[in-house]
Structures are given as C-alpha cells and as structure tokens.
Amino acid sequence: MIPMLRRILRTGIVTEKRPEPAKLADSTEPAEVARLHEDILHILGRALTIRQVDAGSCNGCELEIHALNNPYTNLEGCGIKFVASPRHADMLLVTGPVTKNMENALKVAYDCTPDPKLVVAVGDCGCNGGIFGKSYASCGAVENVIPVDARVPGCPPTPVALLRGILAAVRR
Amino acid sequence: MRLLDEPIDFTPQPGNAGPVWSGRAADGAELQRFAIAAHRAGGRLAALWGADERQRGGGFGLHCVFGLDAGHAWVRLELPAKNPAYLDLAGIFPAANRMQRAARDLVGIHFEGGPGGGDARPWLRHGAWPADWFPLRHDAGPADDFPNPPSDYAFVQVGGEGAHEVPVGPIHAGTIEPGHFRFSVIGERVLRLEQRFGYAHKGIEKLFIGSSIADGARLAGRISGDSTCAYAWAYAAAVETACGTNPPPRALMLRALMLERERVANHLGDLGALGNDAGLAFGLSQFMRLKEDWLRLHGTLFGHRFMMDRIVPGGTALDLDAPALRAIIDQCDVIGREVKALRKIYDEHAGLQDRFQTTGAMDADLAREWSMTGLAARATGMILDARVHRQGYTPPPPYAALGVRPATDVRGDVAARVEVRFDEVFESLRLLREIAVGLPDSEVCVDIVPVADAHGLGVVEGWRGEVLVGVALDGAGRLARVHPHDPSWQAWQALEHAVMKDIVPDFPLINKSFNLAYSGHDL
Structure with missing residues (x-):
C-alpha cells in the first residue's frame, strides 16, 4: 500500500492544465486539450455519456479512444463517461467502416439509444469508408447506416481531434 | 530437399524473410500424411488459406503453412476447378477447423470428412452474401444487391438441470472490437464457451487482389x-x-x-x-x-x-x-x-x-x-x-x-x-x-x-x-x-478451453490477458 501511495504522490496530477491565454495562441496540444475541457464543461455541465461502438474498424481508432481516458487527457475528469450500454448513452461514438456483419447490430444499438441522441463517426473509415470503402463485406461510412451528427477524420484521429469532434457534435 | 521423410519436394525460400521451404503436395492424401508427420514431430499448423488460381491455368490452390522446428513448410495443393475438395485437416490439427471454414466461405473450396463428418457451419459468412457466392473468386461478379438479414448460428448447446446460456456481444461493454461469446453456465461457473466471429470482416483479402505492391502495403498496415x-x-x-x-x-x-x-x-x-x-x-x-x-x-x-x-x-x-x-x-x-x-x-x-x-x-x-x-x-x-x-x-x-x-x-x-x-x-x-x-x-x-x-x-x-x-x-x-x-486464429480457440473451469466474471480478465485480435482474425 505504501509504495503505491508514494507513487501516486510522486506522479502528482499530470492532467494537462490550461496555460496562460498568451500561450494559447501557439495552439500546442496541451493548451488545446485544456480549452476543449473548458468548453465541454461549460456546455454540458459535467454530464455526457458515450457508448463506443466498433462497427468493424482495424482497432487503431479504439487505441486512441482509450487514450482519452489516460491521465493526461482525463476525459472522465470533465464529466464525460464511457458507458456499457447504449441505453445509458447520450452519444454513440462509432468507428468504421461499418461491416455488413455489424450493420444490423449497429442499427439495434442506435435504436436502443434514448432520444435525443448524438452520433459521432470516427476515423477516415467511419467518415467515408476509408481504405476499405464499400464492398461485398462493408457498408463504408457510418452515415450509410445511421444518421451522423459529427465526423472526426484521421487514421486514426488523435485524442485531441476526438475531443474536438465530440464537442462539435454537442454544439450542433 | 525432403522434410520429415515425406515425399514432398521442398525448395528453400530465398532472401531474409525467415527460414521457409515451399513445396507441392501431389494429392490430398499426401498433404494429410505430411500434416500427420508434422504433428508427430511436434509441429503446428501456422496458417491455411485458399486461392483462386484458375486464371493462371490451374484450378484452385489450398495453401498450408506448417511450423516446424527449423522453420516453416509452405505446402500447396492444387484442387480441380470443378468441385474443389480436399481431405480434412482438422482431425490432425484442430486449429484447422475455422481456417477451413473461412476458406470455404471466401473461395468455395471444400473439405471432406473430419470429426463428426466435418463442421458445416459458415465462419466468416453471416448473412450478407449467399452460400453459393464466393468473394475471392475472380468471376464472383458484383455483390451490390444481396439482402443482409440477421443470421442465426448453431451454437453447441449444453443440457442438464440449471444449465443456461449467456450471450455476449457482438457489441461488448467496453471499448473493444466486435465479436460474440456464448457462455454455457451453471450458476456462474463456465461449462463451455463458444465464440462466433466475423463481425469485423471487411473484405481485406478481396481488396488486395489486383492492387499494386505499394497500395497493398498501406492495406497491410491496417x-x-x-x-x-x-x-x-x-x-x-x-x-x-x-x-x-x-x-x-x-x-x-x-x-x-x-x-x-x-x-x-x-x-x-x-x-x-x-x-x-x-x-x-x-x-x-x-x-x-x-x-x-x-x-x-x-x-x-x-x-x-x-x-x-x-x-x-x-x-x-x-x-x-x-x-x-x-x-x-x-x-x-x-x-x-x-x-x-x-x-x-x-x-x-x-x-x-x-x-x-x-x-x-x-x-x-x-x-x-x-x-x-x-x-x-x-x-x-x-x-x-x-x-x-x-x-x-x-x-x-x-x-x-x-x-x-x-x-x-x-x-x-x-x-x-x-x-x-x-x-x-x-x-x-x-x-x-x-x-x-x-x-x-x-x-x-x-x-x-x-x-x-x-x-x-x-x-x-x-x-x-x-x-x-x-x-x-x-x-x-x-x-x-x-x-x-494473425496468431489469434489459433489462440482464440485455445481461449475457449482456458476459461472452462472459471467463472463468468473472470472472463474479462482472462480475455484481456490474451488480448487477441478481432479485426486481424476477421479480415
């Protein structure tokens, strides 16, 4: 127990803080994260629940979505939480391409999400089918299957880009 | 040269991609005998896939890679263009089961015999394309108009008083890839786990066909x-x-x-x-x-x-x-x-x-x-x-x-x-x-x-x-x-056995300790 507490104390709080406004103009990543945190807190008042759905991605986008919860970005610290059921969610964060074999499951998850709901398509594949496109096995973009409110391109998108996309959907 | 004293003639692969020998089996029986020899020598089935090689003047090809002590033996078996069938390998290497079914779904090459007369269930094909249409055949034609109804899968059922099933997936509770797990349990004890995959199947192998080497590299990275x-x-x-x-x-x-x-x-x-x-x-x-x-x-x-x-x-x-x-x-x-x-x-x-x-x-x-x-x-x-x-x-x-x-x-x-x-x-x-x-x-x-x-x-x-x-x-x-x-092809099936005496709430921990690929498996 004591080594653990010592380590926690030694690590301190690494969540990236909002720097001085002057430095904001440089638009370095930590500054961007801090500013997005502020905006999200302001708009949502500490409550957004996200259900992530992998509709057939290569898992690259999921790695960056995991990174949203690391202590640097600390998404949960600003009231945004990943939940285990679409029934508990305000937002679906969907990576693609949507495979034919996931098409039905994604529609069910969408129908199970209570209104009002938001959908964010993640990654080049989620936005436009990416390198996989449309084929016998793939429906391509998320919007080919369910309505989409915001898109976050990138292969995979960085955690900051994901934050920006989540915010864009909420602002709509 | 010969490997394992079997009649197949192998030639070593040039270059520095690892010790690999490639050879052709004369017929299904010869391939099966080689597989048995590989199994006896402590070898493993590293991969199995099918290919449509009719355009090159032949029929279909069955490719098996065996992992041996000294390296990999890549054995190709030519199958006739009409009724391409080969003798089952899953009775020798059980890991062949899913690979053979995937080859049947995608290329339309069939295996004959095997444990229980062979596993007739599709593997990567759910309901998005018909059973007589094979995406990796050159003459498959367009696939635009197939209906995509929800499909059923014949899981092995466990009977007995108090035994029941817990279905999990394809969308899991965390930020992870899609797949389905069917637990048969008594109380919280796992009697049997059966997986169903293919949800992340996005047609990667089809996309490779006809691509340039450079485009293939981008795809391989994804x-x-x-x-x-x-x-x-x-x-x-x-x-x-x-x-x-x-x-x-x-x-x-x-x-x-x-x-x-x-x-x-x-x-x-x-x-x-x-x-x-x-x-x-x-x-x-x-x-x-x-x-x-x-x-x-x-x-x-x-x-x-x-x-x-x-x-x-x-x-x-x-x-x-x-x-x-x-x-x-x-x-x-x-x-x-x-x-x-x-x-x-x-x-x-x-x-x-x-x-x-x-x-x-x-x-x-x-x-x-x-x-x-x-x-x-x-x-x-x-x-x-x-x-x-x-x-x-x-x-x-x-x-x-x-x-x-x-x-x-x-x-x-x-x-x-x-x-x-x-x-x-x-x-x-x-x-x-x-x-x-x-x-x-x-x-x-x-x-x-x-x-x-x-x-x-x-x-x-x-x-x-x-x-x-x-x-x-x-x-x-x-x-x-x-x-x-992907190594997950083999490891997923071992995982079904590794969880058997444990309880359902321990599954996420066990699954994470393997952390196997869905996309790499489903292709």
Missing part, C-alpha cells in the same frame, strides 16, 4: 491497428522475397526498432488494463500515462503515433538521426525505471495476485494442441518466438545478430501472462538500446522491381505472436493473392 508494424513488415518481407530484393541493413534494424516499440506500447496498455480488470485502477492510470509518453515520442520521431506506413516494401519510409536515437535511449531508461517500480507493486499486491493466479490457466499441451504461438504460448513454458534462436533454427536478420532472450513462465495462468509481458517489456527496452547504439550506416530503402508470378512468405514475431503474410504476384507483377494470418 489489418490490425495495434500490430501495424508487424503486418507491414511481414507483408514487406513476403514481397521482397517474391521480388528477390534484400532491404538494406539499416532498414532491417529500423524495422526491429519499430516492432519492439510497438510491442512495448501494447504491453504497457495491457498491463494497465489487466490491473484495472482486477480492480486496481491505479495500475491503469500509471500504465496509460507511460503508454501516452511512449506514443507521443512516436508522434515526434515517426510522425505517427502508431508508426503506420513507416515500414514499406524495400525498407523503411524514414530514417532516424542521432538526436532521435538519443531520445529513444533516454526514454527507455525512464520507462524501464517506472515499469520496474510498478512491477514490484503488482507483484506484492495480494488482492491483485489473488485474481491473477490460477485464473484462466492452460498448459503447454493445450497450447501445442491448438498450434498456438506468442506470449500466451510462452506463458505455458514453450520457447516459441520467431526472434529467438532454437535448436536448428536461426531467426531472420536483424534478430539473428541481436540475440533475443525469450520470456517464459510455466504457470499458464493470467499471472504468467502478466509476468511474460513484464519480462518482454524489459527485453524490448534492452533491444531498443542495443539497436539505437548499433545502427549500421546504409540507405534505408531500395526500389522493388515486381517479378511476374512470384510468391513469398513473411514471418514476423508481433507482440501477440507469429504474424504471417503470404503473397502471390500475377503476370503483371500486381498482387494476385495476399493472405495475412
């Missing part, structure tokens, strides 16, 4: 996002072998550097997630912090947090200068210190070890039975690592010169897989330092001149296990067929 370097390297090695090109020595070392960094990145993430799944959120926070530091240096030095598209056929797409190598060495020192401290905390945490130990245990016999490779196999005591010298086996460069020490543990449980991960992190850090100080001077990329009708096999020890990519070029030097094979 088969499984967490193993992008392993797949890119295995693909590049297969192409280079086919085209008779040797990448420059500096490029080989840079590839190893990226592969080891990929290994460390994934192990750091898994070690955190394993702590979290056992209730120690502290572990997740600490390891995710270290992983983020690690990924950010990728972003700075490689221009991509996962190093996608940095390994290309012919070499690498970038070079590292002295300050970059200095940064890598410095980071290895920092991360090594931190992981050492965290390992002590993990090792001494009674609650954590109570969840880890004896949970999800399997032994080397089970690992061998399912032709497993990778860290989960090494956690049962097997010394099976494509980077490591064995009796009669020399790893391909640059690993032959680096002298990798394999990490093993004999317990085969979650605790063993955690320990192997820790050991591999330290070994990779050591290798990274060694590579960074010993990079030879040379160019980093040479041109690839496509060779018509050539083929090659690339083998790379990714962080999960052995990643194989088989490549065949057509008459114009474009890709005729590419088959990427």
